[in-house]
Amino acid sequence: MKLLLISNSTNYKEKYLGWCLPLIEDFLKNERKNILFFPYAGINIGGQPYPKSYDAYAERIKGIFEPLGFTVQSTHQAICPVDAVNRADVLMVGGGNTFHLFAEIHQEGLIEPVRRKVMEGTPFVGWSAGANVACPRLCTTNDMPVVMPPSFNGFDLVPFQINPHYIDPFSEAVNDAIRHGGETRQVRLEEFLAVNPQITVAGLREASALWIENERITLKGDNAMRIMRFNQKPQEVETGAVFDFGINLLNNSCYD
Numbered sequence: 001m002k003l004l005l006i007s008n009s010t011n012y013k014e015k016y017l018g019w020c021l022p023l024i025e026d027f028l029k030n031e032r033k034n035i036l037f038f039p040y041a042g043i044n045i046g047g048q049p050y051p052k053s054y055d056a057y058a059e060r061i062k063g064i065f066e067p068l069g070f071t072v073q074s075t076h077q078a079i080c081p082v083d084a085v086n087r088a089d090v091l092m093v094g095g096g097n098t099f100h101l102f103a104e105i106h107q108e109g110l111i112e113p114v115r116r117k118v119m120e121g122t123p124f125v126g127w128s129a130g131a132n133v134a135c136p137r138l139c140t141t142n143d144m145p146v147v148m149p150p151s152f153n154g155f156d157l158v159p160f161q162i163n164p165h166y167i168d169p170f171s172e173a174v175n176d177a178i179r180h181g182g183e184t185r186q187v188r189l190e191e192f193l194a195v196n197p198q199i200t201v202a203g204l205r206e207a208s209a210l211w212i213e214n215e216r217i218t219l220k221g222d223n224a225m226r227i228m229r230f231n232q233k234p235q236e237v238e239t240g241a242v243f244d245f246g247i248n249l250l251n252n253s254c255y256d
Contacts, residue, residue: 001118002027003157003212005134006127007164007204007221009095017064017127019207023220024125025068027211028090031123033070036088037061040076040104041096041129043146050100051076057094075108085113088122095128095164098141102133102149115155124157128164131204135161139192140201142185158212159200159245163189166203166226189228197230200247208239215245219253 004027011019039057043049046056058074065072070090078084085091091114093101105111118124126134132141138152140161167185183191189201203226204210211218219225219241227235227247237243241253 001157001212001214002121002123003118003134004123004125004209005131005158005162005204005212006125006209007131007166008206009127011207016060020127020209020221021064023209023211027125028070028123032089034087034089035061035065035070035072035092036078036084036090037072037074038091038093038101038105038110038130039074041094041098041101043097043100045096057096061092061094075110081108081110082113085110085117088117091117091122091124093124093126093130093133095130097146098129098132098138098143099145099147099149101129102138102152102154103147105133106150106153111151111153111155115157118155118157124155131162131164131210134158136199137161139196140189158210160247161192161199161201162210163201163203166205168205168226186228186234193228193230201228202226202247203228203234216242216250217244218242 004024006020010016037058039054042053042057045053048056054076062072073084075081075084133154134157135154136156137154140163142165193201205223208221208223208225211220219237219239221239224239225237227237236255238253242250244250
């Protein structure tokens with residue numbers, strides 16, 4: 001199994017996939033070139049509302065990857081998306097609204113075909129919502145539920161939950177006039193852990209990604225990751241850390 005799960009597509013004032021494209025290229029450098037792209041999270045892309053946004057999203061991805069020698073097919077343009085999954089060399093899931101992504105994937109009957117294909121060795125790349133859908137469940141997304149998916153079940157490619165775009169609480173130095181007075185991201189995730197105490201959550205900050213080969217995970221990118229478990233102090237893991245599916249560190253790259 002080979003996964004690249006990316007927190008975000010774009011850093012502030014950078015081009016789309018700017019920070020992570022070299023990482024994706026490295027991840028796919030020894031792979032065959034037929035990418036199957038899942039545009040379903042893209043409700044508003046290129047100024048086009050859903051469902052025309054799918055066309056705009058697919059064209060954006062083609063414009064990035066076809067000059068690199070890849071071919072790109074979008075699931076929404078396939079006569080049979082399941083057959084397209086079975087033929088693909090690479091599965092790539094873009095970000096956007098996670099609820100909409102889950103709804104469309106379930107509607108097309110793609111959960112089991114994708115899981116089987118990845119378990120057979122087909123590389124999987126996902127950013128933002130595309131990283132969240134690799135988890136067992138939808139429940140640690142940050143998105144608004146614009147639709148009700150038939151199920152909250154994801155591809156279940158990793159045994160923990162990812163919270164993409166993890167944001168730390170404001171420091172005490174922040175001006176009170178702009179301080180958020182409600183629940184922080186940390187509080188929301190602690191609520192999830194209180195209801196699901198058996199699940200580990202990985203808070204994946206911007207410009208960070210999980211490079212997974214079999215059950216060996218390496219934290220890539222610029223920022224540390226926060227590991228959260230029920231009734232335990234959160235653990236900070238430095239970039240470059242290597243760990244297993246139980247989030248047990250295989251090197252010494254962690255700190256409190």
